[in-house]
Amino acid sequence: MRTAKDFFAPLAVGAPAPVREIPARPSRAIHFFDPGNPKMAAKVPEMVGTVDVLLGNLEDAVKAENKEISREGLVKIGQETDFGPTQFWTRINSLDSPWVLDDLTTLVPAIGHKLDVIMVPKVQGAEDIHYVDRLLAQLEAKAGITKPILIHAILETARGVANVEEICGASPRMQGISLGPADLAADRRMKTTRVGGGHPGYLVRQDAAPLAEGGYDFTGQRAIFQQDLWHYTMARMVDACAMHGIYAYYGPFGDIKDTVACEDQFRNAFLMGCVGAWSLHPVQIKIANQVFSPSVEDVKHARRVIAAMGDGTGAVMLDGKMEDDASVKQCKVMVDLAEELAAIDPELKARYDAIVLD
Ligand SMILES: CC(C)(COP(=O)(O)OP(=O)(O)OC[C@H]1O[C@@H](n2cnc3c(N)ncnc32)[C@H](O)[C@@H]1OP(=O)(O)O)[C@@H](O)C(=O)NCCC(=O)NCCSC(=O)C[C@H](O)C(=O)O
Numbered sequence: 001m002r003t004a005k006d007f008f009a010p011l012a013v014g015a016p017a018p019v020r021e022i023p024a025r026p027s028r029a030i031h032f033f034d035p036g037n038p039k040m041a042a043k044v045p046e047m048v049g050t051v052d053v054l055l056g057n058l059e060d061a062v063k064a065e066n067k068e069i070s071r072e073g074l075v076k077i078g079q080e081t082d083f084g085p086t087q088f089w090t091r092i093n094s095l096d097s098p099w100v101l102d103d104l105t106t107l108v109p110a111i112g113h114k115l116d117v118i119m120v121p122k123v124q125g126a127e128d129i130h131y132v133d134r135l136l137a138q139l140e141a142k143a144g145i146t147k148p149i150l151i152h153a154i155l156e157t158a159r160g161v162a163n164v165e166e167i168c169g170a171s172p173r174m175q176g177i178s179l180g181p182a183d184l185a186a187d188r189r190m191k192t193t194r195v196g197g198g199h200p201g202y203l204v205r206q207d208a209a210p211l212a213e214g215g216y217d218f219t220g221q222r223a224i225f226q227q228d229l230w231h232y233t234m235a236r237m238v239d240a241c242a243m244h245g246i247y248a249y250y251g252p253f254g255d256i257k258d259t260v261a262c263e264d265q266f267r268n269a270f271l272m273g274c275v276g277a278w279s280l281h282p283v284q285i286k287i288a289n290q291v292f293s294p295s296v297e298d299v300k301h302a303r304r305v306i307a308a309m310g311d312g313t314g315a316v317m318l319d320g321k322m323e324d325d326a327s328v329k330q331c332k333v334m335v336d337l338a339e340e341l342a343a344i345d346p347e348l349k350a351r352y353d354a355i356v357l358d
């Protein structure tokens, strides 16, 4: 058993002290690029400052024969790029793959001082996080790294979902969790063939109309309402993350051309408590930045409620609605997020600063 005092002790002599709290850094879009793809790699410097997180992907979507080229490409990018306000993450290969040990033993000494977060795919339980945690501590100690690299897990197996609470609490390095809908669908034997998003077959149909002579008209037109396949998993993930003070993210939306449905999926995640989503193509960065930034209307309303509530206790009527201690807490979540984002996004800051309370 790991005791409370052990939890915040370094796991290797000379490794940096674990963080006590995960910093609330903006991460509306986690933008994936293949560091071994020359066209994508060339775009990295110009993307700095336009996206909250740049993630060099080494796992799925990188061909087996290119794993080493991509890893070397990531080292070069890490060494040569000034990331400024943008976070620099990587997704390593899965823990059961032949590449992951080389990923970690190459990346940490070479660019560990620049890497903010390592995303670990297909996490099954706390034991996977413990393995990476100890290995990172050893590698950080050896490389003289002074700031601990954080861990982000992808929820993409049934066992991972069943163990999500213990995964979130497995290490002080745990920064957050993303939903990996494509691998999760396969692992669960869902009958879908998509990378995230909904499915027209997963629906609820309006009741049949009653007939005058009795019985029901099962042949008439009835409205159908498409349902969200990911609602249950997202809700579990958000609760587990909130419980442990870490951050939840929707993952990939593979239908790049369907920007409208992508926006819907991202907005569902935002409303449910996620702080960001993945971007697979430059077009999705703008969608994530917009969706995961509170609207001017929401910030204005939240500020009005906070102002009307004074010390934050009791109940008042505002625009015909009751506001109380609980609604003011929700409004503070909105305003705090707006302030964090305004600190790194001048355009957003100008829009929030222009708000005038009625
Ligand atoms: C999806 C893509 C294969 C599409 O690429 P492409 O056909 O080249 O798109 P375009 O012609 O529209 O590209 C226009 C230009 O933009 C560059 N580009 C494209 N994507 C990126 C990017 N991600 N970062 C930077 N630059 C990008 C192209 O090179 C073009 O450049 P130019 O010719 O100079 O104008 C491709 O977007 C892609 O591979 N994206 C990343 C895919 C990925 O990372 N997949 C893995 C994450 S999802 C996953 O793993 C599932 C999950 O784990 C789960 O289980 O659910």
Ligand SMILES: [Mg+2]
Pocket: 060, 121, 156, 180, 182, 183
């Ligand atoms: Mg996956």
